[in-house]
Amino acid sequence: MTTIQTKSGRKQARWENYQHEAHWRSAADEFDAAKLGMWLFLTTEVLLFAGIFCAYAMFRMLYPEAFAIGSGYLDVKFGLLNTVVLLISSFTVAMAVRCAQKNQQFWLRTNLYITLVCAGLFLLIKFLFEYTPKWSGYFFFLDPTLGHYEKSGQTALWGMFHFVEGYGGKRPGAFFDYPFAQHYAEPLWWAVYYGGTAIHALHVVIGAGLLTWVLVRSYKGIYGPKNYTMVETSGLYWHLVDLVWIFLFPLLYLIH
Amino acid sequence: MSHSHAQTAAYDEMDPHGFQGKSHGDHVIVDWRILLGVLLALLFFTALTTTFATLEQWVAGEFAIHIPHWVNVVGALSIAVIKASLVCMFFMQLRYDKPLNTMIFLFCLLAFGIFLGLTSLDLGKRDAIYGFKKGTIKPGGDAQSVTLTGGKADIGPRYETTMGKSMVEFARQRYIDRYNAMGVDGEAKWAAEMAHHLAGHKHGQAGAELPDANRSFSRVGVTPHLYDEHDPVAVRALEHLRSGGHGPAGELPAGESSSSGH
Structure with missing residues (x-):
């Protein structure tokens, strides 16, 4: 149902006769209030991550060596790739808001699709190439023959994951099982790493969920120049996810 | 509501302070060239900060030139702040928005600063008043045995204690x-x-x-x-x-x- 029939017989998209809720003076007031509410919510999100950044700062102050070594276990390449993916998705969300404002329905959806693909890519890179090898010692290989890795023998999931002895076990706190640690505070580094990146990844999932909802509703013709509040507020949430990663990337991957 | 234009200009009982006229139509549609330019700037700064960190590693490893540690930290975080400002101003449209949203966000950052500042003050100066408290923030704690009390950790063979080891x-x-x-x-x-x-x-x-x-x-x-x-x-x-x-x-x-x- 992208259109509705009016009395005059002209077909209208649903955004064209959008009515603001009765307790608002105008649609503009409604929009401003919704945006203000979203910003207030975003501040609470910032304060959630502030706790993690604070833990990072304090533990780094106490154990600089553990953090230097821990940062050395991370691959800058994947951090960089994920940063690029998130920046591009942030751009497409900003473009989606613009397209809704200009009633470019096709490009609104296209931009949202690109954003969702980026969200999926981010999570894929994170889990396949970063979390899984560090946590379990199983590496994901694109090479189907696995000829040069045959020595270690153990594989999982039809040979897609290959075990490398002595690599896994880089886990937080009591789950720590990495035999080649060089500093007694390394479990703490992993606690900060997993705490920060996993809560961020959770936000990526939630943000992708919101944008999927926007996408589904956009097919009903709900969003257009007169009504794009939800596109804008969901976009703000997505930008916050990007914002947090902009700081997590240098703190975890680049500073040592 | 069927006010004539003249009535609205004189006095609108739905908008007695005349806010309505101002807030209407000030929703900015940001030019796509600006958005694309911001994206390119963000990608440029990302490349810059990564190259900087990699070069520093390479120079130290290859030529044993050790750039002071704070250069790395200050450089990377300054670039991160620039990138975050770009995202806030253009992608999140704070530049075109009502200043109230910006103020709320800045107050939040202020709260973060107080949070961070007081915590580091505590860690740095805990022994300033009571000397005996110095030991409680000794780096490394005691690095002693860990005993799991709330159930067992699911890590291969089940251990409940680290048997006196870190x-x-x-x-x-x-x-x-x-x-x-x-x-x-x-x-x-x-x-x-x-x-x-x-x-x-x-x-x-x-x-x-x-x-x-x-x-x-x-x-x-x-x-x-x-x-x-x-x-x-x-x-x-x-x-x-x-x-x-x-x-x-x-x-x-x-x-x-x-x-x-x-």
Whole structure:
């Protein structure tokens, strides 16, 4: 149902006769209030991550060596790739808001699709190439023959994951099982790493969920120049996810 | 509502302070060229900060030129702040928005600053009034045994306690014990792998190089307490390395190796 029939017989998209809720003076007031509410919510999100950044700062102050070594276990390449993916998705969300404002329905959806693909890519890179090898010692290989890795023998999931002895076990706190640690505070580094990146990844999932909802509703013709509040507020949430990663990337991957 | 235009201009009972006229139509549609320019700027700064960090590593490793540590931190965080400002101003449209949203966000950052400032003040100055409190923030805590009280950790063989060792020592001890149980000299095996790890960061089995994806870079710079009294096994591993692989690493029985406590 992208259109509705009016009395005059002209077909209208649903955004064209959008009515603001009765307790608002105008649609503009409604929009401003919704945006203000979203910003207030975003501040609470910032304060959630502030706790993690604070833990990072304090533990780094106490154990600089553990953090230097821990940062050395991370691959800058994947951090960089994920940063690029998130920046591009942030751009497409900003473009989606613009397209809704200009009633470019096709490009609104296209931009949202690109954003969702980026969200999926981010999570894929994170889990396949970063979390899984560090946590379990199983590496994901694109090479189907696995000829040069045959020595270690153990594989999982039809040979897609290959075990490398002595690599896994880089886990937080009591789950720590990495035999080649060089500093007694390394479990703490992993606690900060997993705490920060996993809560961020959770936000990526939630943000992708919101944008999927926007996408589904956009097919009903709900969003257009007169009504794009939800596109804008969901976009703000997505930008916050990007914002947090902009700081997590240098703190975890680049500073040592 | 069917006000005529003249009435609205004079007095609108729905908008007595005349806010309505102002707030209407000030929703900015940001030009796509601006958005694209911001994206390119963000990608440029990302490349800049990564190149900077990589170059610093390379220069230190290749020419033993150690750029002061704070340069790395200040450089990377300054670029992050610039990138965050770009995202806030253009993507989140704070530049075109009502100033109220910006103020709320800045107050939130102020709260973050107070949070961070007071916590570091506490850690830095806890002993300033009561000297006896100095010990409570000793780096490393006691690094002593960990006992799991709320159930068992799901990590292979079920352990409820680290048996008097720190987590790091305990993980190492389990590796050594595992090889001892297989009839291999666990400690020698561990020392050899550790040497391999420290030399080229090719973890795990010799010959089975890690995929490029997960090779960590060689660490350079100041890490003063790496092999100190906290880590008796590592101290012997280092001696083992220095003596060309025939040092005392394999001589002690594994059980004694890291139980000397702190």
